[in-house]
Amino acid sequence: MSRVSQPWPPVPVEPAEAHPKAPPAGTELGVHFGECFGCGDEVESGLHLRSRVGEGQTVHSKFTVTAAHQGAPGLAHGGLLACAFDEALGSTVGNLLRRPAVTGKLETDFRRPVPVGSTLYIATRLDGIAGRKIYVSADGHLDAEDGPIAVSARALFVVVGFEHFSNHGDPQALEKLAAAHEKAKRAREQREWEINP
Numbered sequence: 001m002s003r004v005s006q007p008w009p010p011v012p013v014e015p016a017e018a019h020p021k022a023p024p025a026g027t028e029l030g031v032h033f034g035e036c037f038g039c040g041d042e043v044e045s046g047l048h049l050r051s052r053v054g055e056g057q058t059v060h061s062k063f064t065v066t067a068a069h070q071g072a073p074g075l076a077h078g079g080l081l082a083c084a085f086d087e088a089l090g091s092t093v094g095n096l097l098r099r100p101a102v103t104g105k106l107e108t109d110f111r112r113p114v115p116v117g118s119t120l121y122i123a124t125r126l127d128g129i130a131g132r133k134i135y136v137s138a139d140g141h142l143d144a145e146d147g148p149i150a151v152s153a154r155a156l157f158v159v160v161g162f163e164h165f166s167n168h169g170d171p172q173a174l175e176k177l178a179a180a181h182e183k184a185k186r187a188r189e190q191r192e193w194e195i196n197p
């Protein structure tokens, strides 16, 4: 099997313009759900991936590989690395486009082993949109933003209605999440009012 990839995006696309209310470059993106394996701070063995908006249609994420993420002794599990990319790519789509979307297809190229203790710096870019289909890709650099590429990924996200999550997920958890977001929004508005009434 050759490493030569198919053209990307695989179909003609429109440029993926960030939503007018997308967070600007430099913004640290918070945890979108505390119990998320990718970013949640309530999951002890999770990835605790952290992301920052970059210039253009990009997001920079990073996570440190721990013993809980091993496949072979001392090395990150490939599926775990794919999970990190799913999170980084999904966070890029959600935050920059502000449209609910789920992963339809995720393709990974594992180029170098990723040892426990190393940090993967994942640079993600929006590649284009075709109707409900959003194409996005990323490179994971080992131990520095300009380190060697250890893993690359390309994905198709498909825009869905919010009912996707209420019909198929846990409605009670969704309500809890919505209430937490509302509380955070009110606190932010209150802070802004105190600074600049």
Ligand SMILES: CCCCCCCCCCCC(=O)SCCNC(=O)CCNC(=O)[C@H](O)C(C)(C)COP(=O)(O)OP(=O)(O)OC[C@H]1O[C@@H](n2cnc3c(N)ncnc32)[C@H](O)[C@@H]1OP(=O)(O)O
Binding pocket: 032, 086, 087, 088, 089, 090, 091, 094, 095, 101, 102, 103, 104, 105, 131, 132, 133, 156, 158, 160
């Ligand atoms: C601030 C917030 C932060 C938010 C931060 C969030 C970070 C979390 C990141 C984690 C994200 C996840 O893991 S999400 C969880 C993993 N993913 C899932 O559970 C998705 C499960 N799959 C599905 O529910 C469904 O198959 C869908 C929704 C993907 C598609 O179903 P559908 O709605 O019926 O639409 P369908 O017509 O089939 O597909 C729409 C178009 O996409 C194409 N398409 C669909 N799947 C594929 C595919 N695998 N490969 C090629 N093409 C595909 C179809 O051909 C079609 O093209 P055309 O005919 O239009 O040309």
